Amino acid sequence: MTDQTGVIVAEGTTGPEAAETVGQAQSLTQEAWRELRRNPLFVISLILITVFIVMAIFPSLFTNADPNKAILKLSNSAPSKDAWFGRDLQGYDVLARTVYGARASIIVGIMTTLVTGFLGVLIGTIAAYYGGILDTLVMRLTDIFFAIPFLLGGILFMSTFPNDVNSSYWSVVGKVVLALSILGWPSIARLMRGAVLQVKPNDYVQAARALGASPWRIIRSHILPNAMAPVMVVSMINLGAYIAAEASLSFLGIGLVPPAISWGVAISDSLNLIRTAPWILIFPSIFLSLAVLAFIMLGDAVRDAFDPKGR
Amino acid sequence: MTKYVIRRLLQMIPVVIGSTFLIFAMVFALPGDPLRGKCGERPCPPAFVAEFRAQHNLDDPLFLRYFKYLGDLLHGDLGTTYQGLNILDELQKRYVVTVKLAVIAMLFEALIGVLAGVLAGIRKGKFIDNLVLVTTLVVISIPTFVIGSVSQTVFGVKLHWFPVTVKSNPGWYDLLLPGLVLGSLSLAYAARLTRTNLAENLRADYVRTAVAKGLSRSRVIGVHTLRNSLIPVVTFLGADFGGLLGGAIITERIFNIRGVGGYIFQSIHSRDGTAVVGAVTMLVIVYLLMNLIVDLLYGVLDPRISHD
Numbered sequence: 109m110t111d112q113t114g115v116i117v118a119e120g121t122t123g124p125e126a127a128e129t130v131g132q133a134q135s136l137t138q139e140a141w142r143e144l145r146r147n148p149l150f151v152i153s154l155i156l157i158t159v160f161i162v163m164a165i166f167p168s169l170f171t172n173a174d175p176n177k178a179i180l181k182l183s184n185s186a187p188s189k190d191a192w193f194g195r196d197l198q199g200y201d202v203l204a205r206t207v208y209g210a211r212a213s214i215i216v217g218i219m220t221t222l223v224t225g226f227l228g229v230l231i232g233t234i235a236a237y238y239g240g241i242l243d244t245l246v247m248r249l250t251d252i253f254f255a256i257p258f259l260l261g262g263i264l265f266m267s268t269f270p271n272d273v274n275s276s277y278w279s280v281v282g283k284v285v286l287a288l289s290i291l292g293w294p295s296i297a298r299l300m301r302g303a304v305l306q307v308k309p310n311d312y313v314q315a316a317r318a319l320g321a322s323p324w325r326i327i328r329s330h331i332l333p334n335a336m337a338p339v340m341v342v343s344m345i346n347l348g349a350y351i352a353a354e355a356s357l358s359f360l361g362i363g364l365v366p367p368a369i370s371w372g373v374a375i376s377d378s379l380n381l382i383r384t385a386p387w388i389l390i391f392p393s394i395f396l397s398l399a400v401l402a403f404i405m406l407g408d409a410v411r412d413a414f415d416p417k418g419r
Numbered sequence: 420m421t422k423y424v425i426r427r428l429l430q431m432i433p434v435v436i437g438s439t440f441l442i443f444a445m446v447f448a449l450p451g452d453p454l455r456g457k458c459g460e461r462p463c464p465p466a467f468v469a470e471f472r473a474q475h476n477l478d479d480p481l482f483l484r485y486f487k488y489l490g491d492l493l494h495g496d497l498g499t500t501y502q503g504l505n506i507l508d509e510l511q512k513r514y515v516v517t518v519k520l521a522v523i524a525m526l527f528e529a530l531i532g533v534l535a536g537v538l539a540g541i542r543k544g545k546f547i548d549n550l551v552l553v554t555t556l557v558v559i560s561i562p563t564f565v566i567g568s569v570s571q572t573v574f575g576v577k578l579h580w581f582p583v584t585v586k587s588n589p590g591w592y593d594l595l596l597p598g599l600v601l602g603s604l605s606l607a608y609a610a611r612l613t614r615t616n617l618a619e620n621l622r623a624d625y626v627r628t629a630v631a632k633g634l635s636r637s638r639v640i641g642v643h644t645l646r647n648s649l650i651p652v653v654t655f656l657g658a659d660f661g662g663l664l665g666g667a668i669i670t671e672r673i674f675n676i677r678g679v680g681g682y683i684f685q686s687i688h689s690r691d692g693t694a695v696v697g698a699v700t701m702l703v704i705v706y707l708l709m710n711l712i713v714d715l716l717y718g719v720l721d722p723r724i725s726h727d
């Protein structure tokens with residue numbers, strides 16, 4: 109198996125060139141930042157992400173309606189002045205449900221990215237730095253995880269620890285995060301291992317070692333800053349993918365469950381009504397897609413900016 | 420070459436053992452009683468319970484159960500479901516369907532994806548490039564189950580172009596729409612991957628040499644550049660084939676296809692551990708074999724890569 113399988117989604121990544129270009133009139137970071145500010149995709153995705161994060165923290169800024177107020181009399185009613193996005197089967201306001209649903213998706217996305225990032229960077233760095241039997245073991249372990257289809261693993265995990273109506277919000281969200289993290293860390297670990305292996309033979313790392321720096325110090329101040337770029341980019345792109353994965357699990361009925369409000373749950377409930385009340389499907393889908401899109405575009409833009417070959 | 424293949428096959432063994440054990444342990448931990456509701460309204464008679472549990476090794480500890488399972492697996496015996504059906508027979512029936520579905524998705528990805536990627540890559544920054552980039556982004560950002568349900572409603576229910584749901588013994592045409600839906604996400608990735616690599620390789624020295632030699636544009640792009648740019652794409656598609664088999668769960672559910680994904684999902688629900696592990700074991704083996712084939716293909720695409 110090649111190391112490429114882990115990074116493949118990222119369409120090639122930025123190498124640790126940052127180290128080589130320091131000392132020129134303008135550092136790569138400065139140049140990349142200037143490039144980024146002029147990239148409309150970067151600006152748009154940043155605005156979208158900000159909006160979604162604000163929406164996740166303060167949903168009441170975006171709607172006055174109560175997402176838990178069901179008016180059965182108005183079940184499946186079309187968008188109107190009263191309820192801009194219409195009402196669903198239970199008579200819930202779709203706008204309110206969609207706005208409040210941002211929280212679950214954003215939390216799952218960010219938490220999963222943090223957990224996979226932490227585990228992946230830790231395990232990948234240790235494997236690459238110490239090498240030998242440890243490295244072999246970690247690589248075989250990632251092979252094992254890669255061989256299990258992502259969705260299947262998620263389904264099995266969620267079925268092993270099922271939710272019911274009485275499960276608290278955080279335990280439900282936590283389980284989804286845990287399921288996605290367990291399956292997601294190997295790709296980050298491989299990516300990190302590759303990056304560290306590229307940085308390790310550099311002169312400045314050898315010099316630090318010759319000066320008697322401790323492994324922890326070498327890793328922290330010499331290796332990590334120069335090997336983090338690919339992981340950061342892929343993590344941003346993955347964040348979008350995790351949001352989509354959470355929705356897929358909810359679609360299968362084993363991710364988040366009501367009373368948790370989430371885009372995945374809303375979309376999966378709406379699919380039966382796709383012909384009679386399409387607005388119940390359309391609005392949460394648009395929000396979900398925009399959120400996924402924003403993180404992917406951000407990752408793409410950052411990668412292009414840090415990749416001097418792409419200019 | 421032969422030595423390489425044998426070494427790779429041997430390396431697969433620990434991966435197969437590890438991943439099946441992982442699945443086995445998770446299935447082992449599934450809550451719920453497989454005997455619930457099996458004897459109708461009344462609880463099952465104790466003699467039946469005892470025999471059932473002994474037959475399926477339900478009272479053994481995890482490791483013992485796993486070793487018994489592995490022993491059977493080495494004899495080509497995947498065991499029986501709790502209903503007494505032979506799992507190998509069941510899987511064969513379903514693999515025919517899922518493989519068909521995955522092949523359609525794969526062809527769709529390889530043909531349309533690479534074509535779109537080439538068109539975008541050779542005109543980087545032009546209209547067609549932006550069109551491909553925007554379209555693929557849209558496809559990537561919409562979840563598969565939304566694409567599936569909407570295309571089922573539009574092309575199946577409204578326009579009657581394709582069957583709405585798939586019958587139990589489907590032909591190629593029945594599986595066309597589900598196959599396209601299944602392949603859409605990977606198609607987008609394949610197109611972007613082809614574009615990035617092609618655009619990068621077009622600036623390589625050997626391409627300038629080829630142009631300077633006076634070769635036609637189609638030969639420069641089609642032979643000199645594309646062949647070199649396809650290695651990551653082939654890697655992606657190969658790894659994806661295994662993913663398509665397992666990831667077809669959602670598509671199979673929407674279009675009511677009786678394939679492997681649906682089988683696994685249903686078996687998880689009925690707490691039928693042996694069936695889940697058997698089906699996943701097959702998926703893992705297919706995935707690993709595909710990876711081996713991809714690595715062998717590298718040598719064909721780039722003769723500098725040799726496996727001796």
